[in-house]
Each structure stands twice: as C-alpha cells, then as structure tokens.
Amino acid sequence: MRVLVTGGAGYIGSHTTVELLGQGHQVLVLDDLSNSSEESLRRVAELAGRPADFVQANVGDAAELDAAFTSFRPDAVIHFAGRKAVGESTRLPLLYYRENVAATVTLLETMAAHGCHQIVFSSSATVYGSASEPPFTEDAPTGATNPYGHTKHMIEQILADAAAADPSLSVAVLRYFNPIGAHESGRIGEDPKGIPNNLLPFVAQVAAGRRTGLQVFGNDYPTPDGTGLRDYIHVVDVAQGHLAALARLADGAGCQTWNLGTGRPFSVLEVISAYEAASGVRIPYQIVDRRPGDVAASYADVSKAGRELDWTAHRSLEQACADTVRWQAANPDGYAQ
Numbered sequence: 001m002r003v004l005v006t007g008g009a010g011y012i013g014s015h016t017t018v019e020l021l022g023q024g025h026q027v028l029v030l031d032d033l034s035n036s037s038e039e040s041l042r043r044v045a046e047l048a049g050r051p052a053d054f055v056q057a058n059v060g061d062a063a064e065l066d067a068a069f070t071s072f073r074p075d076a077v078i079h080f081a082g083r084k085a086v087g088e089s090t091r092l093p094l095l096y097y098r099e100n101v102a103a104t105v106t107l108l109e110t111m112a113a114h115g116c117h118q119i120v121f122s123s124s125a126t127v128y129g130s131a132s133e134p135p136f137t138e139d140a141p142t143g144a145t146n147p148y149g150h151t152k153h154m155i156e157q158i159l160a161d162a163a164a165a166d167p168s169l170s171v172a173v174l175r176y177f178n179p180i181g182a183h184e185s186g187r188i189g190e191d192p193k194g195i196p197n198n199l200l201p202f203v204a205q206v207a208a209g210r211r212t213g214l215q216v217f218g219n220d221y222p223t224p225d226g227t228g229l230r231d232y233i234h235v236v237d238v239a240q241g242h243l244a245a246l247a248r249l250a251d252g253a254g255c256q257t258w259n260l261g262t263g264r265p266f267s268v269l270e271v272i273s274a275y276e277a278a279s280g281v282r283i284p285y286q287i288v289d290r291r292p293g294d295v296a297a298s299y300a301d302v303s304k305a306g307r308e309l310d311w312t313a314h315r316s317l318e319q320a321c322a323d324t325v326r327w328q329a330a331n332p333d334g335y336a337q
C-alpha cells in the first residue's frame with residue numbers, strides 16, 4: 001500500500017515506518033519536525049534498507065497537505081502528528097485544539113477530496129481518565145481530565161461521525177497505553193526535548209547521569225506498593241499493532257477502536273527495579289506528592305485486539321528496558337550529535 005504517515009519522524013511514527021517499509025509498503029512521512037528530527041528518518045532508512053519519502057510540513061497546512069496527496073496518492077493514512085504534553089495543554093489549550101483537533105479535520109477533508117478512505121489514528125488510554133476501573137475495555141466510559149485528553153477524545157468523536165456519514169470511510173482508533181523501549185538495534189528511540197514528562201525517559205536519563213534523581217509521584221495510592229500502576233508496552237509492539245489495524249481496514253468501512261497494551265500492569269517501583277537490572281546502575285529516587293491528574297492504575301483489557309486484529313504484545317518490560325539502555329548508551333544526546 002501507499003501509506004502517508006503524519007508525525008512519522010517521531011518516536012512511535014519512526015518505529016512504525018520501519019515496520020511498514022519492512023512489509024513492502026511505500027511510505028511518505030509528513031512531519032514538521034517540531035518535536036522530532038530528520039536524523040530519525042535517515043536511521044529508519046538504514047534499518048529498513050530503503051527510505052521513506054519525506055515532506056517537512058504541518059498537517060494543519062491545507063495547501064501543503066493537498067500537494068502531498070496530489071503527488072503521493074496515498075491509499076491510507078496513519079495519523080501520529082500532534083502535541084502530547086499534558087502540562088503544556090493546560091497552559092496552551094488553543095494550541096492543542098488547533099494542532100490536534102483542527103488539523104485532523106483538515107486531514108479528513110483532504111482525504112475525502114482525494115478519495116483516500118482509510119485512516120489509523122493515534123489515540124491514548126488517557127481517554128479513559130478516571131471514569132471507570134481498569135482493566136479498560138474499549139466500551140468502558142471515557143472521561144478525559146485535561147485539554148490534551150479532550151483533544152484525543154474529540155478527535156475520536158469526529159472520526160466516528162465522519163465514518164457514520166461516509167460509508168466508504170474506514171477508521172481504526174488505537175488507544176495506546178504507555179509506549180516505552182526502543183528498536184532493538186539501538187539506532188532509533190525516544191528523544192524527548194527538554195525535561196522528560198514520562199517515567200521511562202526520565203529514568204533513562206538518571207541512569208545515564210544526565211539527571212541526579214527521580215521523583216516518584218506518590219506512594220499512597222491503593223496499589224500493592226502504593227505507587228501508580230501502568231501498562232507499559234514496547235514501542236515495536238505498538239508499531240506492529242498499526243500494521244495489524246491497517247490490514248483490517250481493508251476489510252470494510254466503519255469506525256473501530258482497539259486498545260494497544262499488554263494487559264499486565266507494573267508499578268513505578270517495579271519499573272525502577274527493571275531498569276536498574278537492565279542497566280546495572282542504581283537509580284536514586286525520592287517519594288514526593290502525587291502529580292495532579294494522575295490516576296492510581298491504568299491498564300488494558302487486550303482481548304479485543306487479540307481477537308479482531310490477531311495481534312498481541314510479545315515483548316517484556318525487561319526487553320524494553322534493555323533496548324532503552326542500548327539506545328541511551330549509543331545516543332547519550334538523542335539524535336543531536
């Protein structure tokens with residue numbers, strides 16, 4: 001297939017592009033490089049043995065998007081591009097509504113104008129919020145708690161409405177739990193700009209000596225060791241979930257939603273131990289107050305994806321930590337070197 005990958009230079013996008021190229025698909029990456037680097041695409045080409053095409057543009061730029069559709073003529077779109085920092089979204093909500101919600105509307109209009117009828121969308125387990133108890137099934141009540149989460153939830157609604165109105169449109173909504181790890185080659189991985197918001201990149205930078213210690217946000221949750229429970233999933237498993245969803249889209253129209261997780265939660269302290277074992281480095285940490293907006297536990301019921309996509313996550317937390325250690329050791333400053 002000819003697949004347009006928005007945000008394909010980013011963390012999950014780059015790993016998915018490697019898998020797409022490996023399966024013989026033609027790929028055009030459209031990315032504005034606002035939170036990613038073109039170096040990731042050079043390495044994707046090296047891993048896959050051939051390059052993806054690349055256009056540096058923002059998805060919300062209708063003229064650039066139209067030109068990309070005219071020249072590349074995609075059969076399907078995988079839509080990763082978007083902003084994803086919860087704290088930033090509460091400070092700059094309109095930026096999130098423009099770059100996430102409005103840009104997706106532009107993308108859907110452009111797809112319709114060019115007769116492209118298949119889209120896989122990067123959603124997030126954040127849409128479950130605290131409206132129900134894990135393990136979350138796809139039909140669990142949703143309740144996002146911040147502007148970033150609201151944008152994901154709104155885009156899901158827009159996609160469902162668009163598919164209901166257009167019988168030729170086929171949509172896969174993938175709700176990721178907590179993607180971690182790196183390609184096992186150590187050539188591509190997560191390269192957050194500034195201070196990492198998420199646990200694994202922060203732990204990796206502490207282990208590498210870039211930061212002095214980790215703050216554990218609360219140990220008084222109703223969980224076995226009091227720290228938060230999350231469903232950490234290897235980024236290559238997430239990438240392969242996209243190929244499984246893409247294969248299902250060809251089967252028919254409508255809007256369908258699948259969780260991408262492992263179904264097995266780990267606590268913050270368990271993640272620290274796993275990373276210490278993989279790196280051989282002790283991670284100093286300090287227990288501090290809960291982070292506002294965090295939930296005690298978030299993990300997936302993964303049976304629907306197993307049944308309908310014939311996909312399950314295969315890689316362990318240990319492997320994800322080992323792959324992150326390899327990526328971090330070979331690229332101490334990420335792609336900037």
Ligand code: UD1
Binds near residue numbers: 125149227292
């Ligand atoms: C966070 C976002 C979520 C987003 C996801 C991916 C929040 C509230 N949620 O999920 O909306 O979809 O990232 O970008 O920001 N932790 C620490 N110390 C740290 C960092 C994290 O103890 O320095 C703990 C957290 O309290 C949590 C766990 O580690 O229990 C995982 O945190 P994180 O990696 O930020 O992911 P989520 O909060 O699940």
